[in-house]
Amino acid sequence: MMRRLFLLLIALLAVACSPSPPDAGQRYDAWRQHADAGELADYERLLAQAGVREVVPMSALLRSSRRWRTCDAPEFLLPPREKAAAIVPVLRVIAQLERLGIVEGGNARSGYRSVELNHCSGGSSRSRHLLNNALDFDLVDDTRVQALCDFWRTQGSSLGMGLGFYTPTMIHIDTAGHRTWGTDHHRGTSLCVSPVGRSSDAAPNRRTP
Numbered sequence: 001m002m003r004r005l006f007l008l009l010i011a012l013l014a015v016a017c018s019p020s021p022p023d024a025g026q027r028y029d030a031w032r033q034h035a036d037a038g039e040l041a042d043y044e045r046l047l048a049q050a051g052v053r054e055v056v057p058m059s060a061l062l063r064s065s066r067r068w069r070t071c072d073a074p075e076f077l078l079p080p081r082e083k084a085a086a087i088v089p090v091l092r093v094i095a096q097l098e099r100l101g102i103v104e105g106g107n108a109r110s111g112y113r114s115v116e117l118n119h120c121s122g123g124s125s126r127s128r129h130l131l132n133n134a135l136d137f138d139l140v141d142d143t144r145v146q147a148l149c150d151f152w153r154t155q156g157s158s159l160g161m162g163l164g165f166y167t168p169t170m171i172h173i174d175t176a177g178h179r180t181w182g183t184d185h186h187r188g189t190s191l192c193v194s195p196v197g198r199s200s201d202a203a204p205n206r207r208t209p
């Protein structure tokens with residue numbers, strides 16, 4: 001009996017002491033060791049000059065796709081130089097959403113994608129991710145949807161803001177024009193058009209049948 005307990009203790013200690021897998025920050029640091037330092041510095045400089053360097057941490061901005069593992073793709077991707085500036089207007093939108101507490105920069109999940117990765121990720125052939133003009137985010141919870149839709153309605157036209165919903169907490173933002181869509185890529189399934197995101201239907205204490 002004592003021997004079994006002893007062996008169990010050893011096994012538990014072994015599990016507790018084994019190194020945990022690297023988190024996203026550690027994986028980014030490892031990726032950066034082998035990235036093109038000049039290109040990365042140029043991208044950071046471009047963002048700084050546009051005043052958007054601090055909006056989304058580089059370790060989140062460069063995330064390639066939610067499906068990078070299954071697509072056997074790198075987790076982080078630098079956009080080609082000619083596409084670098086296209087992210088600036090998107091980051092200006094994100095900066096406003098951050099100030100309103102709707103989006104958190106560190107929760108960016110997908111930015112620039114190569115053609116192959118975009119295809120594997122289920123993106124459309126005209127996806128703005130191919131142009132480095134889109135970012136996907138996770139929202140902390142779906143209570144942000146109404147505020148997000150209010151922003152899209154009031155500011156989206158002047159910002160040229162596109163807003164897509166993969167789920168109520170997984171969203172896409174680009175600046176390719178004022179439009180919105182939901183899971184089937186049509187306007188009718190957007191949470192800003194269907195009742196959950198419509199201000200008049202989201203009054204306090206209102207109950208859905």
Ligand SMILES: [Zn+2]
Pocket residue numbers: 110129134135136171172173
């Ligand atoms: Zn997207």
